[in-house]
Amino acid sequence: MLEVKNLYKSFGDRVILDNVSLTVKDGEILSIVGPSGAGKTTLLRCITGLETADKGEFLIDGQPFDPQGTAESDRVIGVVFQDYNLFPNLSVMENITLAPILVLKKSKEEAEADARGLLEELGLNTKGDLYPWQLSGGQKQRVAIARALAMSPKILCYDEPTSALDPEMRKEVAKIIMGLKKDGMTQLVVTHDFDFANEIADDILKVKALDKSFDQIQDVDKKQA
Amino acid sequence: MQYVTEILPSLLQGAGLTLQIFFWTLVCSLPLGILVSLGLISKIRPLQWILEIYVWLMRGTPLLLQLIFVFYGLPIIGIVFQRYDAALVAFILNYAAYFAEIFRGGFQAIDEGQFEAARVLRLSYWQTLRKIVIPQVVKIVIPSIGNEVINLVKDSSLVYVIGLGDLLRAGNVATARDVTLVPLLLVAVIYLILVGICTLVLRKVEQRYSYFK
Structure with a gap:
């Protein structure tokens, strides 16, 4: 369980959170x-450690953690970026195995075996040797998901996962996210697409632009997807 | 034809020195240039200023002058180099400054998202540079580096000013002695061959990096 408590963030005198x-x-x-x-x-950038919060607490399973820390106990969050940010100079396989090898100190064989499992699960089993420029948008996104999952995060975060996709692919992502949920993955999805959120989410946190209030709605009444 | 075979050995000997200076300057100034460029884009202000002054000095004065200062000037403050070493020092410092500016541009062309992706994967700064950023930077800067490499082949002829016998000087000596332009024609042909080889090698390097976009 991820808890964020009393988070404040401002840029200059502009209060954002x-x-x-x-x-x-x-x-x-x-x-x-x-x-x-x-x-x-x-908000997402604070949780993922890309922005420093001015104030606030981050807890994972009741234990505090530092989103910007590098200790093992701080490596709990995986991120799928809006434009994926795959490494163009590395093959799909290398994109996924780079951090497990360098950071988790896995052997190349172990990391590749794990990566093959993830690729298989995401329907990319024949794409390991390709480079990012050879993939479609949806495939790139799945590689980005595999890359994040390879670090065994406790929470997987998505920034606008549907923004670059056509309606068909949108269903595809929803399926992947629901599939990961079935596997027990805890997920946090930032989106401006309210229908999409309704489709996939258990809870919805609504952010209003004017007064910047954040209301978490528990257990959304879910429409049938 | 007989005249050509007579002067060719001395020209080739000069070409040997040209190649040595070319080779060692490249081997040392490329990594040095990368390091300086990292300093230039770092957020450490004093380091940035020092390196900016260094680049300004190196690009702001003629290389010919720098050669003279290193060989004749530095001994005044107690730093003495042999002719050949003085030439290398001047060339390496000069070219590293140009390379640093080229690499700085390359680093700034890398999308911030690459650094962020590496950061959330908990890669260290050096791992990020080595595995992700530098390969992309190299691809971006190859054409500009290629220009400098070709300049270097010809710039190496400036070493005559501190009394080193490179290719151009060997040709000059023969021309003055025998009162004919043939040696200089040969010199031109040899430079063209050297630059031709450089061009081919650069093209190969460019192709090697064409596997990603």
């Missing part, structure tokens, strides 16, 4: 929705 709290329960999906400019991405 004012006392935001949220909870993502184990194996569930929390979606953060709201119009652009409301602070969704900043």
